[in-house]
Amino acid sequence: MTAGRRLFAWLGAALLAVALTACAGLPTSGPVNPGRAPGEAEGSQEVFFRPVGPLPGATPQQIVEGFIRAGSAPGAGARWERAREFLAPDFRSAWRPSAGVIIDLENDRVPVETGEGLVSVSLxxxxxxxxxxxxxxxxxxATTLSYELAQQDDGEWRITAAPDGVVLDRALFPSVFHEYAVMYFSPGWEYLVPDVRWFPTTTAATSIVDALVNRSKSDWLDGAVFSAFPEGVExxxxxxxxxxxxxxxxxxxxxxxxTQALDRMQAQLEASLATANVTAVQMSVDxxxxxxxxxxxxxxxxxxxxLVLTELGFGYLAGDELEPVAGLTDVMTTVDPVAIQTSADRDLAALLLRTGEVARVRDDRTSVVLDERAGLLDPTIGPGGGVWSVPREDPSALRVFPLAGEPIDVEGAFPDATGIEAFSLSRDGTRLAAVVTAGGRSVLWVAGVGRGADEGAIVLDEPLLLSVLGGSGVDVAWLDDQTVGVLVRQDxxxxxxxxxxxxxxxTVVAPRDAASxxxxxxxxxxRLRGEDGALYVRRGSTWQQAAAGIRVLATQQGAPQ
Incomplete structure (x- = not known):
């Protein structure tokens, strides 16, 4: 393995450690980036770049700079033919641009000639x-990439050794690579779960199918989702x-x-390829x-x-009226919740009571206290009705209370976390997002929910770092299948x-007193709820108050089918 290739492999392993030891914060100024419209795929407009090739008489540093800029042009088949023009003939077939992408800040690049035919670039x-x-x-x-060059028979400098993969400026990355969702099934084959990947638009369909059928799931999701494609099928x-x-x-x-397996394969392919604007899929053999x-x-x-709780009761807010939730609205008058999350079928809800206890209510108007430990966070509820609960000061003490049977202590819960500020289960039940304290800072993690070796055991896989927060996390919620919303207080x-x-x-600046x-x-x-009970909704780049007197802004894990 060359030094360049070793460097690229090292980067992927080192990023988590770097993120937990360096200083960072969320921006609190600058332009607001609005969310996507319903059904709109991010980066759906294709942009093509045409960087220039190597110029006659270019110095080694200029060749390296041109080679890096040419990473913005994957070209037909994502072969990066323009970038290969900067490589010596013997090296062109050895360089592997598909090894990955380093996303950097272009203005921070510092190329330096360190010797004859040697160039390093700080990123x-x-x-x-x-x-x-x-x-x-x-x-x-901060890291450094090294390049080796040699003069060719015509006297021109060309690269003879370089790291695999390409380098792209943060602003260019979402134009050259687009976000696509490779779809897997949740346990029970009930939901499709997105495993987000980034591919060049020129090879989107081929890359998506290759990822789904021929390659493995992302490591952090491996134990949480399933594929209908059996091993051996390519x-x-x-x-x-x-x-x-x-x-x-x-x-x-x-x-x-x-037939059932084929239908599930078809579902995975159709949903995955829909993110690349494919409208139909035909599977075939020979x-x-x-x-x-x-x-x-x-x-x-x-x-x-x-869905809110007010002095008028519990239900869906429409103007000044509340549409009740059958069964649940009545039971809410018998308890005093400060946090509510309803199940997809609206037959169950997980509550944090004003007394600090976690409870579950049913649509038969019954309630039961599940967890009486001190310092409990707002609970979350899974597709099977299990309520997840954890103390703020003891993240490893995460526990699930199933509808029947004894409580289950979750294995592998939040390793290395010293505290937890908020958490929520995805609506399909396969992923747990959490704001935890790790390395002395507040970070956003997501972990796949897997099954242990023992019957009924629940395991959290190794978490994936999503963001380092420049403040304290106030609340967290799943906004859709692949986006987590976090309310962050920064000074x-x-x-x-x-x-x-x-x-x-x-990030979007929110009302100062937003609490959930x-x-x-x-x-x-x-939607946001202020500490004074105001309900805020977003209108473009601003927040407008839509209602007052909101005691609880409930979260929902879906809707009845």
Whole structure:
């Protein structure tokens, strides 16, 4: 392995450690980045760059600078032919641009000629992607890349050794690489769960199918989700798309799959490729179409109206009226909650009571106290009705209270965390987002929810760092299947961080007294509750008060099907 390749491999492993030891903060000024409209894929507009090739008489430093700039042009088939023009002929086939991306700050690049035919470039790294397209945030880590060059027979300098992968400025990255969701199933085959990857737009369909069928899931999700594609089934190297229809050629071993498995494969392919604007998918073997209909899956969308508790009762707020929730509205008058999260079917809710206890209520108007430990956080509820609860000062003491049976202590809960400020389970039940204190700072983690070796055991996989918060986390909620919202207090400012799971995040300044948040029907539909009971909704770059007297702004884990 060359020194350059070792450096790139090292970067992916080192980013988590760097992020927990360097200083950073969330921006509290600058332009507001609005969320996507419903159904709109981020980076859906393709942008193509045409950097110039090597100029006659260019110095080694100029060749390296041009080579790095050429990383913005993957070209047809993502072969990076323009970048290869800067390489010596013997090195062109050895360089692997698909190894990943280093995302940096272009203005911080410092190229230096360290000797004859030797150039080093200092970078400020803000993120990376690996060969699978998985994104990892960095905390503006400084690193150096080394390049070797030699004069060719015509006297021109060309690169003879360079790190694999490409380097892209943070502003260019989402234009050259777009965000795509590779879809897997939740346990029970009920939900589709996105595993976000970043691929060049020129090879989106082929890259998505390759990731889904031929490659492994992201490490942090490995134990939490499942694929209908069995081991041994592979997809052919290219996926042609004509008139919106993708042709996915599979190996013969798929013929051993039954109808149910084929339908699930079809569902995964259709949902995954839809993020690349593919409207239909045809699976085939040796050119013979396979008969399959996408298996039905459950949606995680929630209603548009906010779900609140006021002095009038509990229900969906429409103007000055409350639409009650059958069964649950009545039981809320018998308890005194300060936090509420309802199940997707609205037959259960997890509560934090004013007494500090965690309880579960049912739509049969009954309630039961589950957890009486001191310092409990707002609980979260899973698809099976299990209520998750944890003390603020003891993150490892995470516990699940199932509908039947004894409480379950979660294995591997929040390693190395000394405190936890807020947490929430994704609506499909496969991922747990948490704001924890680690390394003396407040960070946002997400971990896959897996099953242990013992029957009924629940395990949190190794967490993925999503963001280092420049303040204290006040509340956290899933805004959609792949975005976590965090309310962050920074000195005299409060911001909402909208953090993509597997991508960069954006921040929006929020009302100073915001105390809780909840998702809506889209990213631009986030709701906030102020300490005085005001309900705020976002209108473009500003927040407007929509109601008053809100005692609790509830979060929802979906809607009845």
């Amino acid at each position: 400020t790294v803000v993120g990376t992607t690996d060969a699978r397209g998985s994104y990892q945030q960095a905390d503006e880590a 997809a052919r190297p290219t996926v042609p798309v004509s008139a919106g229809v993708a042709e996915v050629e599979l190996t013969e071993s798929v013929l051993a799959s039954d 050119g013979t179409p396979l008969e399959a209909t996408a298996a039905p899956v459950r949606s995680t969308r929630i209603p548009g109206a906010p 005299d400012t409060t911001v909402v961080l909208e953090q993509a799971v597997g991508g960069p995040g954006t 948040l909840a998702g809506g029907t889209s990213l631009s539909n986030v």
